[in-house]
Amino acid sequence: MTDPGPHVLEVAKAVRRRTGLSLWHGKLLLGRLPATILDDVTSDLAEAVAGELRAAGASVEVRR
Template identity: 60%
Template structure:
């Protein structure tokens, strides 16, 4: 019952950050992914090589938007998906 109530109050589903293109500076995108997702350098590079890639899953709207903003500043293309 509590889960149902929480779903009704927070009518927003799980939010993910999806990287669609590393852009002209993939090293900068790797740095952002590494910092935001807490992954190792190897895992970050591996994630960026398989696009589209989910960088973060089940995060708040604020965290997702901040991560997308950082990726865009690094020259990458990313989006928030529900």
């Protein structure tokens, strides 16, 4: 993820749903951008997570 966008709380909730981190840890992660949200996952899962984060307002990059 490169930028959380204007809706930081919504993005933190999406990070929480996909990673299992607490909301507090998710918000901390957003303060340290750019950051890797998930590592070593299938391309389908990566695209699904990226889509969810983009829908919440974040700028996301999927790297292979």
